[in-house]
Amino acid sequence: MLLTNRQIAIFKAIVDEFTKTAEPVGSKRLIDLLDFSCSSATIRNEMAALEEMGLLEKTHTSSGRIPSSKGYRFYVENLMEKQLDEGIKDSLQEVFRQRHFSMDEVVKKSCEILSQMTSLTSVVLGPESRYQTLQHVQLFPLTERSAVAVFITDHGHTENKTFHFQADVSLEDIKTCCNILNDKLVGTPICNVVERMKEIEPLIASHVARHEVLFEAFVSAFMKFASEHVYCSGQSNMLYQPEFADIEKLKELMKMLEDSSLFRQIANHEGNVAIEIGGENNLIQMDNVAVVSSRFKMNDKEEGELMIVGPTRMQYNRVVALMEYMSKVLEDMYRQEE
Incomplete structure (x- = not known):
């Protein structure tokens, strides 16, 4: 043209x-x-x-x-001419320089920063669990009916899940259950852990008195761990966008933001950065919505995705520059940890 x-x-x-x-x-x-x-x-x-x-x-x-x-x-x-203030670059560097973040914390923090700096809604996708295997599990009792489970993967990623038992569980039963799980589940892909646990349930039952209570708690915790890491921040920013002043349009947008599978599909793009504009993309059913996404690599196998969701009239030059730079910051940080 x-x-x-x-x-x-x-x-x-x-x-x-x-x-x-x-x-x-x-x-x-x-x-x-x-x-x-x-x-x-x-x-x-x-x-x-x-x-x-x-x-x-x-x-x-x-x-x-x-x-x-x-x-x-x-x-x-x-x-479009990408623009990013040097002060913003320095601020991003400083946030992640302050302390050592776990993978989960990095994903959440990135999500918060993006929504704050753009005044739009951000979505960040962490790595899918199929690329990780269980390395170790430990359960720390809090009370007689509650505990914190700590899961560690082969990539060194740690996840904590707090859950409550329906009845009192002894410290000895917790220790025995952990030993069995570590013996039988190490090396199992996270997404297959629940299925594998069902196979070893008879073994747990033969060694643990309150095995039903513990088994149910562990299965629940593993299911949460294996779920997709999709974080969303700044949904309320859409309330201030004229395009979504109509309550029905706002409801439609909120429903879209809750669909994690949609964002996984959008993330399946060529190149490191993609701009999907409603009206030309079949995945986005709303005409006045656009999604800008930028991929970042955690290691040779794992990737994450930064996304900004907003009206089609968003400042693409600033949003794209910000996301490209944040992706670079995240990749540099993970490279240093290897």
């Missing part, structure tokens, strides 16, 4: 202005925004041409124009 320099300047000005105001942009406003002289009539003709190309569209409530899904795609592929 070939655009003249004037058409490019007008189109870019409309995208930038609509991103800031969420209001359709008219010819009179463009006269103030453009850095060259142009009559209203000429601007209107160029806007009509851009609309004919499918890059702009007119709303029912205004004579101004807004970018279309096709227009946003053209913008991010041809006109």
Whole structure:
């Protein structure tokens, strides 16, 4: 698609202005925004041409124009200039330099930072459990009816799960159960642990008095551990976006954010960074929603995904730059730990 320099300047000005105001942009406003002289009539003709190309569209409530899904795609592929303030880079480096984070903490912290810095909703996908195997399990009693289970994988990742028993359990039974689990489950893929536990349940029953209580607690804890690590932060930021002022649209968006399988599918993209725009992506059923995702490697086998969910008029230049840099920070951090 070939655009003249004037058409490019007008189109870019409309995208930038609509991103800031969420209001359709008219010819009179463009006269103030453009850095060259142009009559209203000429601007209107160029806007009509851009609309004919499918890059702009007119709303029912205004004579101004807004970018279309096709227009946003053209913008991010041809006109976007990534921008990230050096102060933000320093802040990101400092957050992860302050202390040693576990994998789970890094994923959660990244999610919080992204939503805070963009004022949008962030989703972070941790590595899928099928790539990890159980290395060790330990149970620490808190009271006679509660305990903390600590699971360690072959990659050194640690996860804690607190759970409660339905009846009193002796310290000896807990110790015996842990010994059996460590003897029989070491090397088992996390996603297969529950199935393997069912196979050794008779063995646990023959050595542990309250085996039913302990078995149920461990199965529950392992199921939580094996579930996908999907974290979401900043959902409330969508309340301040004009696109979702309608309660039904907001409900639809919240339902989308709860669908972890959707984000796993979106994460299955080529390249390190992808921009999915509603209206052109079959996975995203809402026209005015976009998802920007950036992949980061934890090691040779494991990958995570950073995502920003927001209106299609989000500041792509800033969001993409931020996510690319955060992915780099995370990869550098994991590389240092190897």
